[in-house]
Amino acid sequence: MKYLTLAALAVFAPAAHAETPVLNVLTYDSFTSEWGPGPAIETAFEAICGCDLVFSAVGDGAELLARLQLEGARSDASVVLGLDSNMTARASATGLFAPHGQEGANDLPVTFDDPIFLPYDWGYFAFVHDSKLPDPPKSFEELAASDLKIVIQDPRSSTPGLGLLLWVKSAYGARAPEIWAGLADNIVTVTPGWSEAYGMFTAGEADMVLSYTTSPAYHLIAEGDNSKSAALFEEGHYMQVEVAGKLAAAPEPGLADQFLTFMGTETFQSIIPTTNWMYPAHMPAAGLPDGFDQMITPQKALLMTADEAHAARTQALDEWLSALSR
């Protein structure tokens, strides 16, 4: 047992701390994984900040806020990166964030101006299908009328699931329960998170999966595979806007500001498209990488404000539950 402990120490001992200041950024798992934007952003920022940028990661965007609430003001993080705009109302209400004080301009298709949260990327939710699928549906109503089978995520445990709920709500308002009732027989199953749903779709269990309009770009650019497409819906597509904010109790407020400024630069923004597979909040001068031009462009971008999303959630969730529990 003693040897095991020694061996464990040898393997897990953290690297010796240097004298440089440390900027802790709390984010979600897939941002900091080897395939996400994290490693490249860390290298680029450390080259200019004279600091050590350390990402700590938790499961996903929803978990991020819960984690922050657990830590409260004791968190050693200065910046939180990766909250979904549907959750920012609750995040501001915690009082743990400070105004970012940056110039808020961005290239989002809707107005997004928040004194506390700065967007760094965004995307449209969409149903992704095999490119060979004949006549993909052009609206929720067409989808509900079809025999197509879809996999979606649970709005009680995942951010895309919540996004879909708000998508139907903002496109159909009071008709939302009717749309859900129509979709009930198309839904193969509801998964706890995005990965399970996407995995089931790629395994052939469903014709379509709730994901992003940019998902096919991953397959096209990283795998040279053009077999996936996203269906364009006439009623518009709900957006996911991913934001970062500075903590009021930040141990390194100066570095936090520097990081938020860096977030809007060409360097940071041009890393995003092919690592996070989302649109950058500030369009790089060189434009988007090849392949993104083949993605669908919704005519209408839907997004509730933080307060609207917060207010709509409970009722939309009840409607969803009762439509699908029948």
Add this chain to the structure above:
Amino acid sequence: MAERALSLTAAGLAAAVILLLLTPLGALGLSLRGFSLSGAELAALRFTLWQAALSAGISVILAVPVARALARRRFFGRGALIATLGAPFILPGIVAVLGLLSVFGRAGWVNALWGALGFSPFSIYGLSGVVLAHVFFNMPLAVRMILHGWQAIPAERFRLAASLGFSPSAIRRHIEGPMLREVLPGAALVIFVICLTSFVVALTLGGGPRATTIELAIYQALRFDFNLPTAARLALLQFGLCAIAYVVATRISLPSGFGVGADRQGGPPAPTGWHRIADVLAITFAAMFLALPLLAVVLNGLPGMLALPSQVWAAALRSILIALGSTGLSVAVGLVLAMAAARGRGWPALAATLPLAASSLVLGTGLFLILQPYFRPASLALPVTFIINATLSLPFAFRILAPEACSLYVDYNRLSASLGLTGWGRLRWVVLPRLARPLGFAAGLVAALSMGDLGVIALFAGEGEATLPLLVQRLMGAYRMEVAASAALLLVSLSFALFWAFDHWGRRYAAS
């Protein structure tokens, strides 16, 4: 003296386990005033109980003929089949689900065959899918537990039965019946409680919010609503259900008390005729049911094997070290509690059963709240994972060791006492040799389970401290489904290798 030391150690360990399980609930702000359940929570409770009862009942009922066939037949590949029985149980949830779907899903092999025969496709989503998956996970575990029961019947009893001219039905009534009465309630209890806390499997195969379990409600309370007291209340409800199930199972279960044998080789008699056909069918069915989804897991994982990123090896090493550490701790605690339980006390069994009902998310969150003021969470990721994994797998170590520790005490206590064998001497010359088989099985299962668990590390893990299960999740989150399937295959292979090594050691040691 040694007896008292054992008693005190066991009591201390039992208290530590219960403290570790309940303190986090307090940290989440558990309040017992006005304990009530909302309509949605009641619906979740109903579904949870119903699917768990069905899963446990079906797993155990199907396991009996398979265990009996394995106990009385000798055939090529029998050892391999018994070892493979441990495999489904150690699969990570989502990997097993994708494997099952390759076989039984809409685009699965069975549906393809079904369609080729001209039938319209069937869908497993719903209660049937949830139960199918739970039976796939747990039936093999039940077979192993029941098989141990059969193997624990002294060969002399069957010889005596043969010389008295017992028919197969008389053997069932007088020998096998009492053994099953002792073993089945415990096996059903374990499976029932495992299924109580099912989450990913229940939701993914359940087809929608009808299949909401209590664990999902906990997840929602912790992650989306940040309602810690609600999560604590629901976690307490799970412990309560586990305690009730424990009491019921204890009431039903009766010790069989066959007495000591002379360790002669030879299992139960192997009747011919239709019994033989039934045994062949039982073994074939079980082998197919287990092997096809496992084969699918292997086939899904092979293509991406060469693309595995270099980080998998460091992650694999970390996972193996955690697994080995957890195994040592869990089996040692399990053995002490099992030996204390053999002296006729009930509390060690309850303390060793409760962790089954623990929600790892609640446990992790509670510990996080307790430890975070004093330590950096990331610096604790591995020690916490190590202790939690050991605690969560304690029930398995205990369940496997307890019946045989009990017979050991009944059969050998007086002999050992009259020889003056106590303390280490008894451990070395009586306990370890006679419990080698269940110890090996228990250690194998615990090691494999500890490789797979990620409920807690996700909460604590910082940069660069991923374990293999976490890496699988990260790969899936980065669209790399094929490589994720390969990393999962690596995880399963390593888990199974650990399981096999311990289990094989136990059986070899017992046979020598």
